Amino acid sequence: MSTTKASGPKLGSRPVAARPGGAVLRSGGRLIADSLVAQGIDHVFAVPGESYLDVLDGLFAVRQQLKLVTCRFEAGSVNMAEAYGKLNGRPAAAFVTRGPGACHGAIGVHVAFQDSTPLLLFVGQIPFEETDRETFQEVDYRRMFQPLAKWVTQIDDAARIPEIIAHACDVATSGRPGPVVIALSEEMQKTLVGVPDVGPASVSVPHPDPASLARLRALLGEAKRPLAILGGSCWTPAGRAAIRDFLVAHELPVAVGFRRQSLYDGTLENYVGDLGVGSDPALVAHAREADLILAIGTRLGEPVSQGYTLFPRSGGVPIVHVYPDAAEIGRVFRPALGIATDLNVFAAAVAKWPKPGHRAVWRDWTRELRATRMAAYAIPDYAGPLNVAQAMRDLEGLLEADAIMTCDAGNFATWPPRFMNLRDRQCFIGPTNGAMGYAVPAAIGAKIAFPHRQVVGFVGDGGFLMTGQELATAFHHGVAPIILVFNNQMYGTIRMYQERAFPGRVSGTALTNPDFAKFIEAFGGHGEVVASTAAFAPAFRRAVASGRPAVIELRTNPEQITNRATIADLRAAAAPKPAKPAATKRPSRKPAKR
Ligand SMILES: Cc1ncc(C[n+]2csc(CCOP(=O)(O)OP(=O)(O)O)c2C)c(N)n1
Ligand SMILES: [Mg+2]
Helix, strand or coil: CCCCCCCCCCCCCCCCCECCCCCECEEHHHHHHHHHHHCCCCEEEECCCHHHHHHHHHHHHCCCCCEEEECCCHHHHHHHHHHHHHHHCCCCEEEECCCHHHHHHHHHHHHHHHHCCCEEEEEECCCHHHCCCCCCCCCCHHHHHCCCCCEEEEECCHHHHHHHHHHHHHHHHCCCCCEEEEEECCHHHHCEECCCCCCCCCCCCCCCCHHHHHHHHHHHHHCCCEEEEECCCCCCHHHHHHHHHHHHHCCCCEEECCCCHHHCCCCCCCEEEECCCCCCHHHHHHHHHCCEEEEECCCCCCCCCCCCCCCCCCCCCCEEEEECCHHHCCCCCCCCEEEECCHHHHHHHHHCCCCCCCCCCCHHHHHHHHHHHHHHHCCCCCCCCCCHHHHHHHHHHHCCCCCEEEECCCHHHHHHHHHCCCCCCCEEECCCCCCCCCHHHHHHHHHHHCCCCCEEEEEEHHHHHHHHHHHHHHHHCCCCCEEEEEECCECHHHHHHHHHHCCCCCCCCECCCCCHHHHHHHHCCEEEEECCHHHHHHHHHHHHHHCCCEEEEEECCCCCCCCCCCHHHHHHHHCCCCCCCCCCCCCCCCCCCC
């Protein structure tokens, strides 16, 4: 970082005359806007602040190339930018003001970090000469964002703007993608400098080496019960198609990682479900029986590994870990083979392998896992007038072939993946860090990224009232997502944990809600209330036909706390077991087993 104070005339943000023989003089604010354009960034999501007025003026100058999406809350705007980056594979920029704006926006940085999503977050900074006085809204962003971001920097010298923004894009998109935070000194934005733009870098990506691919073939040759786990970000459509061709040709059973349903077509005969929070226990049991784990693109983190219990830490079942960053391979589980490679290049390489001429040794195993998946997918007979599983099945049939779904955090979130099989071009995104308040802004970000695709958000009554007001942004920018609010009048997930740990002692988890249909109607949108299974499909069709942002409230049965258990089930499981009849002869001196 340059700590020298920026020099040069401070004449406002408009470019002035070209220097003789040099580049045009531009203000820091204008140069930031131009640098984003030069890097191919086309959307900025922002809540304005006086700390970056010069950038706002610069964005006005480039408004034909760079769309500025004004939002209502930084926890919404940064999540919109994150969803945009997740769906596109290239970053959007978010701008927040200093102090309070940065604090509100931090959640989106954490989402991007744990989801490996490219993102640029710009934070207006205090005047340089007031540094370290705990001046108004002062925060040291390097310290604040250090554990949340892939890189944190501050621009104090306007002449370095093109260099730093270019590097920030490289960092955000390379290897394991992630968020970069860039603080912008206030007076730096006003300084006039004459420096040229810097374009995107052309960098070749790491390829898998032939020896590793040969070893992978050998390990597959020895396996009888392999399991592929597909996950991660930065897959291109071609990469996804190639890995699908490979997995289908080899008849490998495929599970997807937590909230990575988009990566594999659920209608294919080798899709076996998702490994994450709320996974099918039968799939988890099968995963424990596998004799080869082929982890492609996924981190072997807490949700996927079922709290780090799914595989032995070393020895035992061999793991092949294919990941874009060598530092992540072997982080907890030591693999038999680690391949640090670009995932799409890896997929293209293995897709070229000759299709095995013989029947796969593990064909019956794959069928068994698929049967497990289809058993979980079958619709149970739930009590109450609204069977949410059937509503999800109806939705499966109503969604457009390239619909995008965004998902919040909560127990409701386990219903769509269980009861819908996504098709190839459909997308399903959610925060792998379990952040509530994601789905509504993500749905708006998705709709802004892809205005012609249908976008449906899934959110609980708790999560909806965290960022649901962001729907004002959808109206302001003329996009119409459809939001399904699963209303069980509680923070259901926490109630579930509560009932397991402290049965019957309901503390801090009940909610009082507004009328969600009237809520969206107050904005000028379309509202529906669904209280029975039969009412869902017509309500969804009307929401689509309205062409306006829509909220469909699903009045769910609060007793059905998960799609596998009622509150009564949890209480029964938590109840102390009746003591065994006391032994009459020779009582054992052994300590009781815990
Ligand atoms: C931002 C944030 N705050 C709190 C939590 C803790 N938390 C996880 S799930 C949950 C309840 C979600 O309630 P709701 O959105 O109504 O969904 P439900 O579980 O009832 O289906 C809470 C409070 C979290 N994950 N994220
Ligand atoms: Mg709820």
